Amino acid sequence: MKISTGEIRILAINPGSTSTKFAVYFNDQCKLSKTIRHSLEDLSFYQSIYHQFDFRKGLIIEALVDEGIDVDSIKYIIGRGGLTYPVESGVYLINNLMLEHAREGVYGQHASNLGPLMADYIANQIPGAKAYIADPVVTDELQDVARVTGHPAFTKRSVFHALNQKATAREYARQNCVTYESLRLIIVHLGGGISVGAHLYGRVIDVNNALDGDGPFSPERSGSLPVGQVIDLCFEGRLSREEIRRMVVGEGGYVAYLGTNNAMEVEKRAREGDFSAQFIQEALGYQVAKLIGEMAVVLDGRVDAILVTGGMAHNKDLTGYLQRKTSFIADLHVFAGEDELAALAMNVLMVARGEQQAKVYSPKQS
Numbered sequence: 001m002k003i004s005t006g007e008i009r010i011l012a013i014n015p016g017s018t019s020t021k022f023a024v025y026f027n028d029q030c031k032l033s034k035t036i037r038h039s040l041e042d043l044s045f046y047q048s049i050y051h052q053f054d055f056r057k058g059l060i061i062e063a064l065v066d067e068g069i070d071v072d073s074i075k076y077i078i079g080r081g082g083l084t085y086p087v088e089s090g091v092y093l094i095n096n097l098m099l100e101h102a103r104e105g106v107y108g109q110h111a112s113n114l115g116p117l118m119a120d121y122i123a124n125q126i127p128g129a130k131a132y133i134a135d136p137v138v139t140d141e142l143q144d145v146a147r148v149t150g151h152p153a154f155t156k157r158s159v160f161h162a163l164n165q166k167a168t169a170r171e172y173a174r175q176n177c178v179t180y181e182s183l184r185l186i187i188v189h190l191g192g193g194i195s196v197g198a199h200l201y202g203r204v205i206d207v208n209n210a211l212d213g214d215g216p217f218s219p220e221r222s223g224s225l226p227v228g229q230v231i232d233l234c235f236e237g238r239l240s241r242e243e244i245r246r247m248v249v250g251e252g253g254y255v256a257y258l259g260t261n262n263a264m265e266v267e268k269r270a271r272e273g274d275f276s277a278q279f280i281q282e283a284l285g286y287q288v289a290k291l292i293g294e295m296a297v298v299l300d301g302r303v304d305a306i307l308v309t310g311g312m313a314h315n316k317d318l319t320g321y322l323q324r325k326t327s328f329i330a331d332l333h334v335f336a337g338e339d340e341l342a343a344l345a346m347n348v349l350m351v352a353r354g355e356q357q358a359k360v361y362s363p364k365q366s
Helices: 050-066 096-104 111-124 162-173 227-236 241-248 252-256 263-271 275-298 316-324 340-352
Strands: 009-015 017-024 029-037 076-082 091-093 129-136 185-192 194-200 203-207 304-310 334-338
Touching: 009 050, 009 111, 009 340, 017 050, 017 227, 017 340, 029 340, 050 111, 076 111, 096 111, 111 129, 111 263, 129 340, 162 185, 162 194, 162 304, 162 334, 162 340, 185 275, 194 275, 203 275, 227 241, 227 263, 252 263, 252 275, 263 275, 263 316, 275 316, 304 316, 316 334
Parallel strands: 009 076, 076 129, 185 304, 304 334
Antiparallel strands: 009 017, 017 029, 091 129, 185 194, 194 203
């Protein structure tokens, strides 16, 4: 494998539901980072997420030119991986099969599906450039027993914050002069969705599906719900399928209980004495702590550390609650916030330096 020894220039792209974020890195130094916000009015013109492709990639290219970036000097383009078929953790060279599955949204429709599409398009405009993704949300390393649901008609899916969880694990390992592959960790991502993963020697062998109906509720998702009551609601005829789905994803959690998906607002209200905010925030922490306990069982009670990351990890009341509830399991360490652009860039930098081999997207489900 050819190993780059000169300056490695990287463009990382992270499309979200109402924003497109991108950054330019020279080696491990961020030279430019921008967030382009999209109003609901802007996006209302497009029939689907896929139809936003030209609009969003055009804004990235325009911004790069406006900032005076020599686009032709960028040889590594990496996008956030979308809801394609499941794959193992790692960096993947984008191929036609991945692009096809991203367009179709084979595991669902989400703005992250545009990540590989935009990365591939921009790479094709630059001589010698290649396009990649890393640790997509459908990263799947579950042990077989974790897939059993209770009925053969249903199979547990691995959909979680793989990119941020893996990056946090590697940072913790670096700080402690060990390898990620030598550790037994429980990692909690606290954001718009919440995921809690059991990391065994570099593999996430169990994790809740953070997207639609598994695990703790979050600022806008309902998490696990009483199945019998959900069945009854579905057949009462009062609500459409789409309305019920929005109850689970988008209008659950804080939105349903407190009328907002803004976790900072809930934190502020709780500190100012709003009993409802205090109670629901504690209930969220309670459910997260219970799932940490479940993952401790998955790891046979031998846990090197509990790591908490994501935007809500800035909330010291919440992380303090988790620490008190789980201190008997292992020490809890907070890595507040998330930087998915940096995680993407560092993943592809390892490929450029020959420290990691890019994988081929060829899922079994295809």
